[in-house]
Amino acid sequence: xxxxxxxxxxxxxxxxxxxxxxxxxxxxxxxxxxxxxxxxxxxxxxxxxxxxxxxxxxxxxxxxxxxxxxxxxxxxxxxxxxxxxxxxxxxxxxxxxxxxxxxxxxxxxxxxxxxxxxxxxxxxxxxxxxxxxxxxxxxxxxxxxxxxxxxxxxxxxxxxxxxxxxxxxxxx
Amino acid sequence: xxxxxxxxxxxxxxxxxxxxxxxxxxxxxxxxxxxxxxxxxxxxxxxxxxxxxxxxxxxxxxxxxxxxxxxxxxxxxxxxxxxxxxxxxxxxxxxxxxxxxxxxxxxxxxxxxxxxxxxxxxxxxxxxxxxxxxxxxxxxxxxxxxxxxxxxxxxxxxxxxxxxxxxxxxxx
Amino acid sequence: xxxxxxxxxxxxxxxxxxxxxxxxxxxxxxxxxxxxxxxxxxxxxxxxxxxxxxxxxxxxxxxxxxxxxxxxxxxxxxxxxxxxxxxxxxxxxxxxxxxxxxxxxxxxxxxxxxxxxxxxxxxxxxxxxxxxxxxxxxxxxxxxxxxxxxxxxxxxxxxxxxxxxxxxxxxx
Amino acid sequence: xxxxxxxxxxxxxxxxxxxxxxxxxxxxxxxxxxxxxxxxxxxxxxxxxxxxxxxxxxxxxxxxxxxxxxxxxxxxxxxxxxxxxxxxxxxxxxxxxxxxxxxxxxxxxxxxxxxxxxxxxxxxxxxxxxxxxxxxxxxxxxxxxxxxxxxxxxxxxxxxxxxxxxxxxxxx
Numbered sequence: 001x002x003x004x005x006x007x008x009x010x011x012x013x014x015x016x017x018x019x020x021x022x023x024x025x026x027x028x029x030x031x032x033x034x035x036x037x038x039x040x041x042x043x044x045x046x047x048x049x050x051x052x053x054x055x056x057x058x059x060x061x062x063x064x065x066x067x068x069x070x071x072x073x074x075x076x077x078x079x080x081x082x083x084x085x086x087x088x089x090x091x092x093x094x095x096x097x098x099x100x101x102x103x104x105x106x107x108x109x110x111x112x113x114x115x116x117x118x119x120x121x122x123x124x125x126x127x128x129x130x131x132x133x134x135x136x137x138x139x140x141x142x143x144x145x146x147x148x149x150x151x152x153x154x155x156x157x158x159x160x161x162x163x164x165x166x167x168x169x170x171x172x
Numbered sequence: 173x174x175x176x177x178x179x180x181x182x183x184x185x186x187x188x189x190x191x192x193x194x195x196x197x198x199x200x201x202x203x204x205x206x207x208x209x210x211x212x213x214x215x216x217x218x219x220x221x222x223x224x225x226x227x228x229x230x231x232x233x234x235x236x237x238x239x240x241x242x243x244x245x246x247x248x249x250x251x252x253x254x255x256x257x258x259x260x261x262x263x264x265x266x267x268x269x270x271x272x273x274x275x276x277x278x279x280x281x282x283x284x285x286x287x288x289x290x291x292x293x294x295x296x297x298x299x300x301x302x303x304x305x306x307x308x309x310x311x312x313x314x315x316x317x318x319x320x321x322x323x324x325x326x327x328x329x330x331x332x333x334x335x336x337x338x339x340x341x342x343x344x
Numbered sequence: 345x346x347x348x349x350x351x352x353x354x355x356x357x358x359x360x361x362x363x364x365x366x367x368x369x370x371x372x373x374x375x376x377x378x379x380x381x382x383x384x385x386x387x388x389x390x391x392x393x394x395x396x397x398x399x400x401x402x403x404x405x406x407x408x409x410x411x412x413x414x415x416x417x418x419x420x421x422x423x424x425x426x427x428x429x430x431x432x433x434x435x436x437x438x439x440x441x442x443x444x445x446x447x448x449x450x451x452x453x454x455x456x457x458x459x460x461x462x463x464x465x466x467x468x469x470x471x472x473x474x475x476x477x478x479x480x481x482x483x484x485x486x487x488x489x490x491x492x493x494x495x496x497x498x499x500x501x502x503x504x505x506x507x508x509x510x511x512x513x514x515x516x
Numbered sequence: 517x518x519x520x521x522x523x524x525x526x527x528x529x530x531x532x533x534x535x536x537x538x539x540x541x542x543x544x545x546x547x548x549x550x551x552x553x554x555x556x557x558x559x560x561x562x563x564x565x566x567x568x569x570x571x572x573x574x575x576x577x578x579x580x581x582x583x584x585x586x587x588x589x590x591x592x593x594x595x596x597x598x599x600x601x602x603x604x605x606x607x608x609x610x611x612x613x614x615x616x617x618x619x620x621x622x623x624x625x626x627x628x629x630x631x632x633x634x635x636x637x638x639x640x641x642x643x644x645x646x647x648x649x650x651x652x653x654x655x656x657x658x659x660x661x662x663x664x665x666x667x668x669x670x671x672x673x674x675x676x677x678x679x680x681x682x683x684x685x686x687x688x
Contacts, residue, residue, distance in 0.1 A: 005591065016591070022587055022590040024583050024586050024587055026590070028591050053583055055581065055583035055584055055586075055587055056583060056587075058587045058590075060587075060590065060592075062591055062592065062593075064592070064596065064600075067540050067572065068571055069599060069600045069603055070540050070607075071538055071539075071540055071572075071574045071576075072588065072589075072600060072604075073588075073600055073601070073603070073604030073607075074538040074576065074603070074604055074608075075521065075536050075538045075544050075576045075578055075607065075608075076576075076578065076580070076608070077578075077608065078605055080580065080585070081601055081604045081605055081608070082601065083585060084585050084589055084601075085589070085597055085598065085600075085601040087585055087586050087589070087590070088588075088589030088590055088592060088597045089594055091586075091589075091590040091591065092591075092592070092593065092594055
């Protein structure tokens with residue numbers, strides 16, 4: 001049920017399951033992206049916060065050992081332990097919220113694309129129908145023209161046959 | 173950042189912000205749906221678990237008062253408090269996970285619809301183009317026919333004119 | 345390792361292991377004391393806070409059922425869950441701190457009593473020694489007196505014997 | 517209200533407020549004791565567990581910075597966060613429980629000493645009273661003896677006076 005967090009670099013979004021780099025501005029990156037991005041500058045690639053302090057960008061293991069789990073907060077007072085716990089849960093909640101916003105943006109995006117496609121389909125159908133009507137009209141017109149010319153040919157042939165008959169009669 | 177949970181009845185999915193009904197099988201419903209569903213039977217409408225015990229279906233306030241927050245777990249030992257805390261966080265995580273699965277199903281659904289529309293568009297374009305090619309071929313053929321007949325008419329007219337000339341010469 | 349909390353009424357201090365009554369001012373009482381005290385007035389018997397609201401004094405089960413543990417905070421957001429968790433841990437910490445202060449007061453008290461006893465012992469020894477010295481002196485004095493008187497008796501007896509001899513000599 | 521934990525070396529028991537060393541066997545030591553003890557061997561000085569792994573003995577800051585508090589558990593899933601939180605609260609509870617047991621041992625110790633002093637006081641009083649009674653009896657006996665002897669002296673003096681009178685009468 002525990003969903004993997006994803007690298008917060010939009011061009012990466014790889015699921016994170018072993019080691020990752022977290023920032024105090026609540027972002028998380030895969031090791032490869034972190035190496036590339038934080039060597040270039042100390043700005044968060046997700047929100048552009050300046051990350052100047054050493055604890056601002058921290059390497060963390062997403063599957064800590066039992067010994068680590070036992071000792072990491074040992075010795076602290078319950079109020080400090082719960083404060084740390086709240087901050088970590090907030091980090092996770094923020095990531096889940098970002099991911100959910102991302103999914104919703106994807107849905108909106110795909111829905112927009114769908115509406116656009118639907119419209120495009122309607123346009124194509126309308127335009128094609130328009131062209132087909134014009135072509136069919138043209139075709140009907142041409143068929144009428146062909147018929148007309150053929151009739152003219154027949155009339156001219158009939159007239160020519162009559163004329164020929166008159167000519168032969170006269171010659172005789 | 174705290175996302176509202178949604179009524180787990182698929183036909184409702186109303187965001188829950190004030191009062192709600194939770195089950196020990198980790199589902200949550202709005203008051204209206206709960207009244208309607210749990211009066212009819214003691215089966216969870218989301219997962220069909222039998223909810224026979226009184227604590228299996230519980231009305232809860234999603235915005236508890238400070239006094240309630242102070243006293244609800246007071247007196248319990250830290251281990252019991254943290255166990256309750258873990259169970260409640262798991263409940264929330266399960267809901268978020270379900271919602272995320274739902275969103276992913278929506279994305280898949282919309283993407284499927286998108287692919288279908290794309291295919292439909294391509295089919296329409298291909299069919300329309302096919303019909304247009306046939307019609308254009310037919311039109312070209314008809315135009316050739318018209319031209320052919322018109323040439324015949326012109327030739328017949330020319331022949332008729334020559335015949336007429338011969339006839340008049342003969343007559344004279 | 346989970347230490348039972350104790351009824352906060354100083355004259356009771358019974359370990360609480362099943363049901364108890366908690367107040368929003370962070371005190372806890374056994375059912376018997378709570379019935380007796382809160383029927384009389386709505387003041388906390390430990391700190392005299394006015395407890396006017398219904399949620400100010402709450403009956404709680406110290407060994408909740410699994411169903412209760414599952415459903416009591418279900419539906420709440422992680423931040424609310426952790427806030428409730430923090431408040432309950434603070435309650436427990438306050439009780440442990442009070443108990444520790446009580447134990448330290450007991451130690452101080454018993455140490456004071458010890459110092460007093462030590463002093464009393466020294467006084468008793470000194471006084472007894474004083475009286476013994478006086479009595480021993482008195483005894484020595486009396487022994488001297490007895491010796492003195494006995495010597496006198498012996499001297500008088502000797503003198504009497506001499507006198508008697510003289511008297512008999514004279515008489516003869 | 518947050519009580520400082522104490523160095524678990526019984527000869528130290530210094531309150532820990534800044535940096536400390538924790539072990540996976542749930543013990544905590546001040547830096548000075550840890551340096552001295554863990555350089556000599558990898559056995560826990562409190563419970564003699566072997567601490568062979570690197571994470572078994574960890575230096576921790578008891579007053580972590582905000583950046584540390586924000587990033588130390590970031591990226592982990594809620595279930596891992598709560599597991600770590602539970603372990604840390606258990607550590608603290610164990611320490612509090614040990615300290616409470618220590619305080620109770622102190623109370624028992626001081627109460628034993630108290631009972632012993634009480635008994636010693638009673639013995640001293642009884643013995644002193646015994647001696648005083650003996651001495652007083654002796655004194656009374658001596659006083660009676662003195663009185664007896666004095667009476668004898670007086671009787672002897674009286675007798676001597678009578679004898680003397682007889683002697684003078686006879687002489688005359």
